[in-house]
Amino acid sequence: MSEIEKDSALSENQTVNEVSTEKELTEQPLHEEHQEHVAEPAENFSNLSKEEMVKLVESFAVADITEVKSKVPALKEAFDALLETEKTAALSAHLEQGGAKEDFKFEYSKDDDRFQEALRKFNKRKAEYTAEQEKLREDNLKVKQDILTEMKNLIQNEDNMQRAFEQFHELQARWRSTGPVPQGKLQDLWLTYKLYTDKFYELLKINRELQELDYKRNLDAKITICEKAEELVNEPSLNTALQTLQFLQNKWRETGRVSHDKSSEIWERFKAAGDKVYERRREYYNQLKQRYAENLEAKNSLIGKLEELMKEAPVKANDWVERGKAIVELQNEWKKIGYADKKSNDEVWEKFRGICDKFFTGKNEFFTNLKREHADNLQAKNELCMQAEALAESSDWKKTTEELKRLQQEWKKTGSAGERHNQKVWERFRKACDAFFARKSEHYTSLESEYKENLEKKNALIEKAEQFVAGDNGDETVEQLKELQREWSAIGMVPLEHKDTIYARFKAAIDKHFQALRQQNKERFTSHSRPAYRSGKPGNEKNDIKHRMNQLSSEINTWENNLGFFAKSKNADGVRKEFEEKINRAKEEIQRLKKQLDTIALPAKEEKPEDKQ
Numbered sequence: 083m084s085e086i087e088k089d090s091a092l093s094e095n096q097t098v099n100e101v102s103t104e105k106e107l108t109e110q111p112l113h114e115e116h117q118e119h120v121a122e123p124a125e126n127f128s129n130l131s132k133e134e135m136v137k138l139v140e141s142f143a144v145a146d147i148t149e150v151k152s153k154v155p156a157l158k159e160a161f162d163a164l165l166e167t168e169k170t171a172a173l174s175a176h177l178e179q180g181g182a183k184e185d186f187k188f189e190y191s192k193d194d195d196r197f198q199e200a201l202r203k204f205n206k207r208k209a210e211y212t213a214e215q216e217k218l219r220e221d222n223l224k225v226k227q228d229i230l231t232e233m234k235n236l237i238q239n240e241d242n243m244q245r246a247f248e249q250f251h252e253l254q255a256r257w258r259s260t261g262p263v264p265q266g267k268l269q270d271l272w273l274t275y276k277l278y279t280d281k282f283y284e285l286l287k288i289n290r291e292l293q294e295l296d297y298k299r300n301l302d303a304k305i306t307i308c309e310k311a312e313e314l315v316n317e318p319s320l321n322t323a324l325q326t327l328q329f330l331q332n333k334w335r336e337t338g339r340v341s342h343d344k345s346s347e348i349w350e351r352f353k354a355a356g357d358k359v360y361e362r363r364r365e366y367y368n369q370l371k372q373r374y375a376e377n378l379e380a381k382n383s384l385i386g387k388l389e390e391l392m393k394e395a396p397v398k399a400n401d402w403v404e405r406g407k408a409i410v411e412l413q414n415e416w417k418k419i420g421y422a423d424k425k426s427n428d429e430v431w432e433k434f435r436g437i438c439d440k441f442f443t444g445k446n447e448f449f450t451n452l453k454r455e456h457a458d459n460l461q462a463k464n465e466l467c468m469q470a471e472a473l474a475e476s477s478d479w480k481k482t483t484e485e486l487k488r489l490q491q492e493w494k495k496t497g498s499a500g501e502r503h504n505q506k507v508w509e510r511f512r513k514a515c516d517a518f519f520a521r522k523s524e525h526y527t528s529l530e531s532e533y534k535e536n537l538e539k540k541n542a543l544i545e546k547a548e549q550f551v552a553g554d555n556g557d558e559t560v561e562q563l564k565e566l567q568r569e570w571s572a573i574g575m576v577p578l579e580h581k582d583t584i585y586a587r588f589k590a591a592i593d594k595h596f597q598a599l600r601q602q603n604k605e606r607f608t609s610h611s612r613p614a615y616r617s618g619k620p621g622n623e624k625n626d627i628k629h630r631m632n633q634l635s636s637e638i639n640t641w642e643n644n645l646g647f648f649a650k651s652k653n654a655d656g657v658r659k660e661f662e663e664k665i666n667r668a669k670e671e672i673q674r675l676k677k678q679l680d681t682i683a684l685p686a687k688e689e690k691p692e693d694k695q
Contacts, residue, residue, distance in 0.1 A: 125153055127160035128417035135161045136196045143203040147211040154204055160417070161197055167413060170442060174406055177449030178399065179502055216264075223263040226271055229253050233278040243289045247296065250282050258336045283339065300338040304348050307334050311355035320359075320366055327359045371423070378422035381430045384412050388437050395444070399452060402445050409441055456500035463507045466493055470514035479522050486515055530577065537576040540584050543569055547591035556599055556633055560640050563595055596640075600664075603633050627679045634668045634675075641665050 127135060139157055142150040169188050176186045233253055236246055263271060286293040307330050317323040330352075340348055391409065396402040416434060421427055466489050476482040499507055547566050552559040570588060575581075641661045 125156050126420045127157045128163060130160065132161070132164055132191075132193050132197075135164070136193045136200070139197055139204070140200040143200040143207070147208055150204075151208060151211075154201075154208075158201065163417060165194065167410065171410065174403070174442075174445060174449070177446060177453065178403060179500070182453060183446060183450055219262055219264045222261045223267055223271070225260045226257060226263060226275075229257050229260070230271070230274050230278060233275075233282070237278060237281050237285065243285065243292055246282075247286070247289075247292045251296075251299070254279075254336065254338070258333065279338070294341070296338055297341040297344075301340040301344055301348060303337045304334065304340060304352065307337070308348065308351045308355060311352055311359075314355065315358050320362055323359050324363065327356055331356070373420070374422045374426075377420045378426050378430065380419045381416065381422060381427075381434065384416055384419075385430060385434050385437070388412055388434065392437060392441060396448075399449070402448055405441070406445055409438060413438065453500070456498060456503070459497045460499035460503050460507060462496050463493065463499055463511065466496070467507065467511045467514060470511055470518075474514045474517040475521075476518065477521075477525075479525065482518060483522065486518060490515065533575055533577045536574045537580055537584065539573045540570065540576060540588065543573070544584060544587045544591060547588060547595075550591075550595060552595060552598060556603065557636055559595070559599060560636060563592055564640055567592065599637070603630065603637075624679060627675050631672050631675050631679075634672050638665050638668050641668075 127138070130138070135157060139154070139161070142154055142157070172188055173183070173186050177183065233250065236249055236253070257275065283293075283296075286296060311327060311330050314323045314326055317326065334352060339345070388409065391405060391412075396405050422430065470486060470489055473482050473485060493511060498504060543566065550562070550566070552562075576584060641664055
């Protein structure tokens with residue numbers, strides 16, 4: 083942001099001089115450039131839009147140079163300030179979107195080009211006007227130097243005072259009608275003119291009649307000057323009134339003397355008319371000072387608001403953006419306020435601009451660092467994308483799921499890559515993850531169908547086991563039950579929520595049949611476990627014991643096979659323990675039967691025949 087504010091209003095000693103005596107007026111040369119223009123305070127164009135500024139400068143480019151040359155600098159300053167604000171806003175937006183400061187290029191609008199073209203046209207016309215005025219001043223200098231030469235010759239060589247009187251007045255009229263001369267030549271030129279005028283009036287004293295005639299002419303001229311000065315009270319433009327008064331003062335000083343008895347009267351009349359213009363000027367400057375004071379107070383108030391905004395530095399990008407908007411609003415308010423007195427205005431402007439520049443420098447540094455951080459985050463996220471893409475076709479469902487979850491956690495920990503890249507890189511990462519999880523979902527969907535089919539098969543097998551009827555042959559029954567167990571193991575997995583329920587049903591059905599077999603064998607064993615000498619059939623008893631031992635061995639084999647089956651099942655410890663106890667009891671029973679068999683194998687004692695009586 084830039085702003086150049088200046089107090090272009092001239093102080094009282096810079097405008098037309100207020101004089102209290104005629105001597106002060108006639109003995110002090112007036113700067114002729116002040117006759118052309120008395121500067122007023124520079125207009126404030128900052129409240130105009132860019133389009134309005136463009137139209138205004140285009141009108142200035144073709145207007146009268148003398149009427150607009152003081153306005154163009156202020157208009158250009160307002161336009162430059164507006165353009166600088168636009169550049170600052172564009173740079174901030176560029177940085178916020180992840181761009182680098184060194185890559186920023188401001189795009190000028192058609193209005194910008196129109197303004198510059200009109201300004202070039204105006205400057206060209208102003209340069210031509212200035213060159214013309216300089217040449218005109220040089221020409222005027224030559225004319226006045228020639229007039230002075232004629233005055234000198236007239237004073238030195240003219241014997242006819244009547245004719246000299248007329249010629250001298252003609253020379254004075256030509257002098258007054260000649261325009262301004264170069265400022266550097268004005269002092270010497272005026273002193274020479276005054277010298278020759280004084281010498282001529284010394285000569286006139288010799289001829290009182292001519293002197294009286296000259297006094298009368300001069301009085302008439304000064305009365306006319308007074309009348310024109312008195313009309314200035316009705317002039318609406320103070321600037322025009324001051325310019326006209328200055329012109330009239332110049333005419334007054336170039337007009338010769340009046341008689342002594344009229345001198346004070348005519349001077350007081352002229353001075354009174356001028357004093358009214360000066361009073362208007364004093365009132366104007368008092369109002370201007372008041373306005374400057376109010377503007378200064380308003381600008382200090384904005385500085386206070388700005389300092390309040392800057393108490394705590396922004397942290398997040400959005401904070402910087404919002405703070406920047408608030409500061410731009412204050413800048414816009416500042417431009418609308420208008421000028422204060424030059425010294426104070428420069429001081430408050432430097433303070434205001436310094437705070438703004440500090441903020442925008444910090445903002446630019448923040449977004450430059452943020453862009454660097456975004457670049458690092460983008461690189462990290464691209465690497466995560468490549469890792470996810472490498473896993474997208476994996477069929478190791480468990481391990482890959484865990485790895486993708488880890489990558490997702492890493493993604494969450496990685497900061498933003500900037501608005502320009504965030505969505506694009508996220509879609510790439512999500513696409514890779516979605517591809518894997520879609521394949522996984524499809525896989526497990528097919529498994530669910532298979533599990534349901536297995537559930538139906540196992541339910542059918544449970545019904546078969548529950549409806550199973552054992553035959554007379556125990557070995558065949560055991561083999562049939564073992565076959566049911568093998569079928570169960572071959573079917574495969576079922577839905578998790580049904581696994582324990584159907585297993586418990588199947589186990590209960592199988593256990594019921596094995597329990598029945600054990601009970602049957604126990605009863606059979608009990609019925610055949612009596613000693614042979616009691617049954618009278620030792621051969622049959624030995625066969626029964628051996629048969630029972632074979633049955634127990636077969637059951638032990640079956641149960642040991644079952645142990646292998648139950649070891650593959652979750653939560654099978656209780657079942658396994660039950661089978662181990664059965665096996666141990668069966669082995670103990672075999673050992674007992676072996677001992678019983680050994681007892682039967684011993685030779686039996688003969689029974690002695692009873693003595694017959």
